[in-house]
Amino acid sequence: MIDTHSHIYEPTFIADREEVIRRARQAGVEYILLPNINAESVEQMLDLCYRYPDYCFPMMGLHPTDIEENYRQVLADMERLLEAPDHPYIAIGEVGLDYYWDKSKAKEQEETFRIQIEWAIKYHLPLSIHARSAHRQLVNAMNEYKGEPLSGVFHCFGGTKEEAEELLQFPDFVLGIGGVVTYKNSPLPESLLSVPLERIVLETDSPYLAPVPYRGKRNESSYVVEVLRKVAQIYNVSEREAESITNNNAKRIFKHVNAH
Numbered sequence: 001m002i003d004t005h006s007h008i009y010e011p012t013f014i015a016d017r018e019e020v021i022r023r024a025r026q027a028g029v030e031y032i033l034l035p036n037i038n039a040e041s042v043e044q045m046l047d048l049c050y051r052y053p054d055y056c057f058p059m060m061g062l063h064p065t066d067i068e069e070n071y072r073q074v075l076a077d078m079e080r081l082l083e084a085p086d087h088p089y090i091a092i093g094e095v096g097l098d099y100y101w102d103k104s105k106a107k108e109q110e111e112t113f114r115i116q117i118e119w120a121i122k123y124h125l126p127l128s129i130h131a132r133s134a135h136r137q138l139v140n141a142m143n144e145y146k147g148e149p150l151s152g153v154f155h156c157f158g159g160t161k162e163e164a165e166e167l168l169q170f171p172d173f174v175l176g177i178g179g180v181v182t183y184k185n186s187p188l189p190e191s192l193l194s195v196p197l198e199r200i201v202l203e204t205d206s207p208y209l210a211p212v213p214y215r216g217k218r219n220e221s222s223y224v225v226e227v228l229r230k231v232a233q234i235y236n237v238s239e240r241e242a243e244s245i246t247n248n249n250a251k252r253i254f255k256h257v258n259a260h
Contacts, residue, residue: 001228001243002250003032003221005094005128005155005176005203008056009044012207012218020220021052027222030247031257035059035094035128035155038066039074042081049088057257059093059128061116064109065101071108075115082123090256092120093128094155097141100133110141117145120152126253127152128176135163142170151253156180156205161191168199174249176203179211179219182230189234197235197242201250202227 003024013020024032032052034045036059049056060078062071081087095116097109120127129152131138142150151172157164158180167173177200181188192200202224204210210219211226232242251258 001027001029001202001224002247003029003204003206003224004153004201004250004254005035005178006032006206006221007034007037007208008032008206008221009034009041009048010207011044013220017048020222021055024221025055027225028243029221029224031250032056032221033059033090033128033250033254033257035063035091036061036078037063037094039077042078046088057090057254058088059091060087060089061091061093061095061128062112063094064096064098064112064130067105067108067112071112075112079119082119082125089125090254091126091128091152092116092123093152094130095127096130096155097134097137098130098132099137106137110137113141114144117141117150120150121145121148124149125256126150128155129153130155135159135166139166146170153201153203153253155203156209158186158188159191160187161194164191164195168195172253174253175200177201177231178203178205178227179209179215179223181234182211182226183215184212189230192231192234197231197237197245198249200231200246201253202231202246 049058153176154167155176157175204224206219232239
């Protein structure tokens with residue numbers, strides 16, 4: 001299994017990070033991919049990747065809910081890191097749009113998202129895209145770049161069948177499926193019935209959105225096995241087949257992981 005989206009560099013793991021990594025390895029997690037969220041998280045994320053080379057892989061991006069007044073300077077500093085010829089970043093992420101709590105920075109979010117889409121094109125990296133209460137705006141922004149060589153993951157997908165179909169019109173993108181798929185009243189299992197297994201990857205979004213039976217607790221990468229079980233059940237395939245296909249999907253999107 002590959003956990004394509006995990007924030008295990010966050011302070012909530014400070015006391016037992018080594019145990020969290022050990023449990024992930026024991027559960028059969030082959031790689032853990034780490035999206036960045038702001039200027040402050042870069043050092044914590046890179047430290048984890050240096051401690052676990054060829055296991056933890058970093059992304060670079062500014063999360064839409066972490067946009068402050070100095071966001072243009074933050075973006076400039078982040079791009080300088082991407083300009084280094086031997087940089088370690090395997091993707092641009094976590095980027096996107098989030099209007100769930102606050103729409104007051106909608107223009108800044110959209111500008112930041114476009115800048116980071118252009119990084120993906122310029123530096124030949126996939127995107128890890130966050131969208132919450134912003135599906136239409138996301139699709140509109142992406143449509144501006146149709147025909148560009150873009151690929152990536154629509155992270156934490158939890159939408160309708162129609163929304164899934166609309167996102168999958170972008171041919172080199174897949175849906176990131178996490179713990180929400182295991183929730184009792186989640187519409188996600190039904191939405192996935194129209195999505196080919198070749199168009200999804202597994203993720204945890206640790207420490208958030210822990211799957212059943214850990215719902216309400218701190219999430220961690222080893223719990224991706226619960227997501228795999230549910231996905232295998234939805235697609236009526238063995239866990240081994242679901243694992244093989246979703247691993248291949250992740251390696252197809254995150255080509256720079258394979259290069260390490």
